[in-house]
Amino acid sequence: MNTLISPEYLAALPKTDLHVHLDGSLRLPTLIELAKDQNIDLPSYEEEGLKETVFKPAYADLWEYLAGFQYTVGVMQNAEALERIACELAEDNLAENVRYLEVRFAPQLHLNADLDMRRVLEAVTRGLEAAQTAHNRSEAVVSGKDVPFHFGIIVCALRWFAPGMSNYYRNLYEVMSYARDKDIFAAASLELARAAVRLRDEFGLPIVAFDLAGAEDGNPAVDHKDAFLYAHRHFLRKTVHAGEAYGPESIFQALTDCHADRIGHGTFLFDAGRIRDASIAERDRYIHQLVESVAHRRICVEVNLTSNLQTLPDLKGIGDHPLRKMVDHNLSATICTDNRLISHTTVTRELQLAVDHFDLTPAQLRNLIVAGFKGSFFPGDYRAKRAFVRKVLNRIDLLEAEYVGAVVKE
Numbered sequence: 001m002n003t004l005i006s007p008e009y010l011a012a013l014p015k016t017d018l019h020v021h022l023d024g025s026l027r028l029p030t031l032i033e034l035a036k037d038q039n040i041d042l043p044s045y046e047e048e049g050l051k052e053t054v055f056k057p058a059y060a061d062l063w064e065y066l067a068g069f070q071y072t073v074g075v076m077q078n079a080e081a082l083e084r085i086a087c088e089l090a091e092d093n094l095a096e097n098v099r100y101l102e103v104r105f106a107p108q109l110h111l112n113a114d115l116d117m118r119r120v121l122e123a124v125t126r127g128l129e130a131a132q133t134a135h136n137r138s139e140a141v142v143s144g145k146d147v148p149f150h151f152g153i154i155v156c157a158l159r160w161f162a163p164g165m166s167n168y169y170r171n172l173y174e175v176m177s178y179a180r181d182k183d184i185f186a187a188a189s190l191e192l193a194r195a196a197v198r199l200r201d202e203f204g205l206p207i208v209a210f211d212l213a214g215a216e217d218g219n220p221a222v223d224h225k226d227a228f229l230y231a232h233r234h235f236l237r238k239t240v241h242a243g244e245a246y247g248p249e250s251i252f253q254a255l256t257d258c259h260a261d262r263i264g265h266g267t268f269l270f271d272a273g274r275i276r277d278a279s280i281a282e283r284d285r286y287i288h289q290l291v292e293s294v295a296h297r298r299i300c301v302e303v304n305l306t307s308n309l310q311t312l313p314d315l316k317g318i319g320d321h322p323l324r325k326m327v328d329h330n331l332s333a334t335i336c337t338d339n340r341l342i343s344h345t346t347v348t349r350e351l352q353l354a355v356d357h358f359d360l361t362p363a364q365l366r367n368l369i370v371a372g373f374k375g376s377f378f379p380g381d382y383r384a385k386r387a388f389v390r391k392v393l394n395r396i397d398l399l400e401a402e403y404v405g406a407v408v409k410e
Helices: 007-012 028-037 047-053 062-066 069-074 079-095 117-136 167-175 181-203 221-233 248-256 283-296 305-311 323-328 347-358 362-374 382-403
Strands: 015-021 098-105 150-158 207-213 237-242 262-265 300-303 333-335
Touching (some): 007 347, 007 382, 015 300, 015 347, 015 362, 028 069, 028 079, 062 305, 079 098, 079 117, 098 117, 098 207, 117 150, 117 181, 181 207, 181 221, 207 221, 207 262, 221 237, 221 248, 237 248, 248 262, 248 283, 300 323, 300 362, 305 347, 333 347, 333 362, 347 362, 362 382
Parallel strands (some): 015 098, 150 207, 207 237, 237 262, 262 300
């Protein structure tokens, strides 16, 4: 145990989660209740039963990890459920002192006869706003003893999908019946980018970024470059799941072809052995230049320790995770949950794992936390973001003085 960083200190610190999937972060009792109300079949209607059959402590592979999403997405097909789940997610984060949250999900998984894109995103916004309003009107925030809570929504395009995954995808396959699968995937991504920009600009929805998620290996990000270019040209920020199931080249592609402002996971950023392009002769040089590019551009890496250990067989233990290298290279890295339900985790638990296994100093912990606030796609203007970050830094200074004994900075 790190004697300078106590669990109480970790719990008290203001935190962020920049990489959390709405459909992977339901409360288990809520999932069960909604499934009963909507007559949706579950393997079990008891919490322990679902933990044994679906939401396990450990998973054999990525596909077993993803199996639970068929049930979570299944109960998220009406506005009331989406609003409730979003509100509960914000409340759960607020309870552990998360003060900035970026919730991501694929809206096209929720489109049906009763829900269009606008209604889906409005429902999620209402849920998050309800929790935000309750916190920001509290005596602690009004008096200045606590910092306010802010949030943004990230819309996810999928690298791959099947017709049966949603009504929208089924209809798209029917309309594009003579197209290649990769062209259908690209069309869905571009349409989502168009929708995100319009709903942000015309209806004021807090859509802060565009993401690409799903099966990385065999589904290159470059196939979706038109969608990312559209987002880029309309000042919608970009993050890309990259370097998780594929190597450094995937991260390079996210940065160059997709104009990524952040990288989701980035687990194999340093792994020269995963380079597949035979034309890259000097692999170590390639890795050095890629890492330096990420560092110089302050590309924030969204690190997800538990989910990486659950889905990547090459990581035999947490010691194999590159977080230590990210810290040593002074990268902008932030600790995230990915999926609170699927991975049985919280932001505080993820930070505790980092502290315990990577021997972080208080200054290094501070850098990880501050990177989340500074690397956020804050929905307000830049001056408002700076003012918010300053409040957070002042709060961290007070907590450092109380729990660590002295303010420590690098």
